[in-house]
Amino acid sequence: MLQSSDYDPLTAAMRPPPGETQEQREEREAxxxxxxxxxxxxxxxxxxxxxxxKRQKKPIRVLVLGQSMSGKTTTIKNFQMIYAQKSWAEERxxxxxxxxxxxxxxxxxxxxTLNEETTDxxxxxxxxxxxxxxxxxxxxxxxLRRIENDLKAFLGAGSSESVEIHHPNRPNTSDGLRDSPSAQQISPPEDAKRPQEFCIWSSSGWKSILNQVKTRSAQGKESQVPRMVRAVLNSCKDDIHLLWNDPVVQSLLRAKHGRLEETPGFFLNDVDRILSTDYTPGDEDIVRARLRTTGVQEYRFTLDKGTGTSRDWVMYDVATAWIPYFPDITALIFLAPVSSFNERLMENPRINRLEDTFVLWKTVCSSKILxxxxxxxxxxxxDILRRKLEHGYQVKDHIPEFGGNKNEFSSVLEWFRRVFRKLFTDNNSSLNRKFIAHFTNVIDTKATQHTLQAGKFSTSRSESMALRYGCFKVQAAILRNDIEEAGLM
Known part of the structure; x- marks a missing residue:
């Protein structure tokens, strides 16, 4: 009997079976x-x-931060429109x-608005x-009341959230730029209740809602709701025109809401085009469309144009409180709506919107996590800022620190730039981080079409600052260019 130390189980397992024929051996070896x-x-x-x-690079992860209606969703839309055109076309x-x-x-x-006027x-x-x-x-x-309720049910289970619309007659109660309390520190007064805006809980923003609509159409199970909506709107088309163009209505709307046509989701000037039988949403229509979602929004894009790489991007639309939960991010875009100098937070009318933006920017700059x-x-x-200044709004009436500076467009912009830069310099948590800032417009998607086709943007970095007056389409290219120049791609 073999000693245990001499026994090899692998050799025993590979040993040919006893009595194996030549044919069996050939089959076994094969x-x-x-x-x-x-x-x-x-x-x-x-x-x-x-x-x-190992060769595949990690996705570019970008946080998009700012107040409600600061342009976050539109920035993400335009990035998809420029660099992820396949998915953009599929959703159109x-x-x-x-x-x-x-x-x-x-x-x-x-x-x-008219019913409130009657009641009052x-x-x-x-x-x-x-x-x-x-x-x-x-x-x-x-x-159209019933139609709105049907559309809410069709688009998804929603909750209500306050609409932030400018109230031009509300008095200023500013306490200063640097020390303005956040919206969470002061409870709004009882008379601050405002109309509610429908919103949908979703972790993937508008994409989940669009996928739901697209799936129903592809399966031939489109609800009767879209057909009924178009039919009712067409029957109301003439009255919509009459009401919107009536001088009395215009006066009441201006007194209560300011310029309603400057708010996201405004389409009253496009009724005939939208209700035409051959209408297909254009890029500008999609950029202007508003579908509010709540929760942390994640948008994933596979870039397919002008990138030279298949690297994916993930963009997050989050509130400030969620920042600690996103440690592995490449960059943070901060949207500061400079036109909001004469507006108030809807959740707390005591606080100037732009001053609250200064506070948020200071918090972001000083964050050790970032x-x-x-x-x-x-x-x-x-662009909205320019129109407000042309209509006679005085920055000093709403932000006392503006003082005796000229109330001209270029001077106001320069003053805002200095404020943001000083907050960055005084509170920057990283000595190696440069101040990168841009001035941008709202939704003029045609203004820089040819520039975008070039796909490259030269920038002067003498002060690590480029003053660009462009549309949201330019924002998408600026963002990618900034991240490339910072060596983060």
Missing amino acids: AEAEALEVSNRIDAEIKASKQAM SSWHIVICFNLVRNVNTIAD SILTGRRSSLTEWHRSVLFRLSP ANVQLILFMNKT
Whole structure:
């Protein structure tokens, strides 16, 4: 009997079976050779996969931060429009129902304003500027209430959130730029309740809603809701025109909402085009469309144009409180709506929106968690700022620190730039991080089309600052260019 130290179980297992014939031996050796070939092939595939994973770069992860209606969603949309055109094209038709929803909301906002005017005139005993004609038009438009509710149910289970709309007559109660309390520190007064905006809980933003609409259409199970919406809107089209273009209505809207046409999701000037039988949402329509979502939003894009790489991008639309949960990010885009100098936070009317933006920017710059993250500041909505200044709004009336500076567009922009730069310099948590900032417009998607086609942007970095007056399309290219120049791609 063999000693245990001399026994090799592998040799014993590979030993030919007793009494094996020549034919059996050939079959056995052929099977073993085939098994060895399969094993070698699997090993080669595993090795190649490991090498590919080593070569593959991590996705670019970008946080997009800012107040509500600062332009975060529009920035993400434009990035997809420019660099992920395949998915953008696939989603295009699904935006139609969202745009119809925005249009219905526009009409019902007008109806709410006129109804409030009627109620207020009755309670105060004053004579209303509205006539029987206005009430008749409102009655004919009343089916749009049901249409709005049907669209809410069709688009997804929603909750309500406050709409941030400028109230030009609200007095300024500013306490200063640097020490302005955050919206969470002061409870809004009882009379600060405002209309509610429908929003949808989603972890993937508008994409999950669009996928739901697209899936129904692809399966031939489109709900009757979209067809009914288009039919009712067409029947109301003439009254919508009459109401929107009425001088009395325009005066009441300006007094209550400021310029309604400057708010996201406004389509009252495009009724005929949107309701035409051959209408397909254009790029500008999709950029302007508003579908509010709540929760942490994650948008994944496989870039397919102008990048020279298949590297993926992941963009997160988050609130400030969520920043600690995203340690592995490449860059942070901060949207600062500079046109909001004369507006108030809807959740707390005591706080100036732009001053609150200064506080948020200071918090971001001083965050130790973000010390290794490149910050990119978009001082946004400069076109709306220009119009406000042209209409006579004085920055010093709303932000006392502006003092005796000239109330001219270029001077105001320069002053805002200095404030943001000083907050960055005084609170920068990383000595190696540069100040990167840009001035941008809202949704003029045609203004720089030819520039975008070039795909490259030269920038002067003498002060690590480029003053660019461009549209949101430019924002997408600026963002990618900044991250490339910072060596983060």
